[in-house]
Amino acid sequence: MAQKQTAPLPLDELRQLADVFGLIKSDYVEPVEDKKLLTDAISGMVASLDPHSAYLDKKALQELKEGTQGKFGGLGIEVGTEDGYVKVISPIEDTPAYRAGIKPGDLITKLDGVSVKDMTLDAAVKKMRGDPNTKITLTIARKNVNKPIVITLVREEIQVKSVKSKMIEPGYAWLRVSMFQEPTVEDLVTHISKLYAKNPKIKGVVLDLRNDPGGILPGAIGVASIFLPQDSVVVSTNGQLPESKAVFYARPEYYAGRTLNDPLAKLPAQIKNVPVVVLVNIGSASASEIVAGALQDHKRATIMGTQTFGKGSVQTIRPLSKDTAVKLTTARYYTPSGRSIQAKGIVPDLMVDETAEGDGINGLRLREADLSKHLTNGTDEVKNEDRLNQDEEIKLLESAKKYKPIEYGTKKDFQLMQALNHLKGKPVQLSKVKPEEKKNDETRKK
Numbered sequence: 098m099a100q101k102q103t104a105p106l107p108l109d110e111l112r113q114l115a116d117v118f119g120l121i122k123s124d125y126v127e128p129v130e131d132k133k134l135l136t137d138a139i140s141g142m143v144a145s146l147d148p149h150s151a152y153l154d155k156k157a158l159q160e161l162k163e164g165t166q167g168k169f170g171g172l173g174i175e176v177g178t179e180d181g182y183v184k185v186i187s188p189i190e191d192t193p194a195y196r197a198g199i200k201p202g203d204l205i206t207k208l209d210g211v212s213v214k215d216m217t218l219d220a221a222v223k224k225m226r227g228d229p230n231t232k233i234t235l236t237i238a239r240k241n242v243n244k245p246i247v248i249t250l251v252r253e254e255i256q257v258k259s260v261k262s263k264m265i266e267p268g269y270a271w272l273r274v275s276m277f278q279e280p281t282v283e284d285l286v287t288h289i290s291k292l293y294a295k296n297p298k299i300k301g302v303v304l305d306l307r308n309d310p311g312g313i314l315p316g317a318i319g320v321a322s323i324f325l326p327q328d329s330v331v332v333s334t335n336g337q338l339p340e341s342k343a344v345f346y347a348r349p350e351y352y353a354g355r356t357l358n359d360p361l362a363k364l365p366a367q368i369k370n371v372p373v374v375v376l377v378n379i380g381s382a383s384a385s386e387i388v389a390g391a392l393q394d395h396k397r398a399t400i401m402g403t404q405t406f407g408k409g410s411v412q413t414i415r416p417l418s419k420d421t422a423v424k425l426t427t428a429r430y431y432t433p434s435g436r437s438i439q440a441k442g443i444v445p446d447l448m449v450d451e452t453a454e455g456d457g458i459n460g461l462r463l464r465e466a467d468l469s470k471h472l473t474n475g476t477d478e479v480k481n482e483d484r485l486n487q488d489e490e491i492k493l494l495e496s497a498k499k500y501k502p503i504e505y506g507t508k509k510d511f512q513l514m515q516a517l518n519h520l521k522g523k524p525v526q527l528s529k530v531k532p533e534e535k536k537n538d539e540t541r542k543k
Contacts, residue, residue: 166279168255172255173188175187179204180204182204185203203239205221230252230253232250232251233250259275262292281312281320304388305513306377308378308381311382318347324398332345335475341428372520375388376401377405377443378402382408386408386442390432401516440474448528450511456528
């Protein structure tokens with residue numbers, strides 16, 4: 098294979114690197130392995146670029162593959178937190194947790210005898226995941242059961258479904274995409290087809306992308322293509338390499354991958370014209386923002402909720418060896434009209450808070466523009482002027498202690514109820530926060 102052309106290496110700086118390597122080997126308080134020093138040097142070099150570029154060791158690369166494929170070794174539980182413990186939201190059907198009788202509302206207090214009190218949710222999830230056929234013991238507190246329940250489970254390969262759907266009420270469907278994975282497009286088509294088979298006269302659809310952190314680009318293109326006319330521009334990219342200057346259309350070659358069949362061919366024709374509301378919030382990022390931006394620019398849907406995260410950069414996986422790789426930012430994403438998503442996100446057409454009283458603890462959550470070393474917008478730097486003052490932050494921190502996550506897709510879901518109101522032509526309770534950034538965008542266009 099021909100070697101890729103690279104710029105000449107800076108010899109003076111490389112000598113310095115070699116000198117530092119030698120000093121650590123000879124003078125450091127204890128011996129350090131060569132492999133650790135060199136791996137950490139690579140990791141630090143890549144991580145210094147932006148928050149999303151990273152060196153992937155064997156474990157990190159495997160986790161990335163599991164995330165995109167929707168498969169992992171684990172127990173099959175959707176979890177959250179409550180009172181410092183891990184709370185079971187729902188066991189996934191036909192998994193070790195489901196078969197063992199774990200119930201929604203159970204609190205997991207210990208994992209292999211170690212208390213999870215105040216352990217981060219990510220740390221607890223990582224502890225529950227593992228290779229198939231390995232064991233883990235859960236200690237569970239259950240309402241109306243006096244003694245702790247101790248269950249030993251054997252991990253299996255779990256298939257995570259990123260799509261949920263149901264009829265919220267006659268004539269109105271709810272489609273939830275929690276992450277963009279390889280099976281997402283096909284799964285969403287299946288859900289839509291089943292809904293239309295039972296309810297052929299659907300009057301409106303809510304596409305729920307709240308707290309969807311993104312995923313693979315073909316998934317985003319496919320989901321947007323479900324609602325857009327064929328050949329519509331979905332997103333474009335621009336970067337240093339020629340291949341990173343690209344336009345992606347609503348065509349099978351951009352979302353179907355290597356499969357010969359177009360998964361969208363099975364779609365009911367009505368989905369192309371049914372009124373759509375897309376729900377987004379500060380947790381909607383990357384692929385979610387691509388979908389929302391495309392449907393907004395083509396005026397195919399009303400975007401409702403709060404301003405999205407603003408992760409509008411392309412990460413490309415470059416293998417270094419069989420088990421390692423570099424995830425490198427190679428381009429920025431742009432909506433069909435040419436708007437950069439990076440550090441700005443998508444501003445909804447209708448700003449609606451999480452609850453009738455306000456946007457809850459979302460004011461404490463960081464956006465892309467808050468991250469250290471974040472990539473700039475490419476046109477002008479975005480200043481995040483909406484950060485809270487100290488008094489507001491203290492109040493929100495206090496309310497966060499009593500905060501209970503919104504159960505999406507229920508009558509208690511305020512934003513969803515406002516989406517239904519909009520589809521029915523009824524008044525919508527808008528946020529008191531003004532979308533200043535949207536005004537600035539409109540001013541620039543004029």
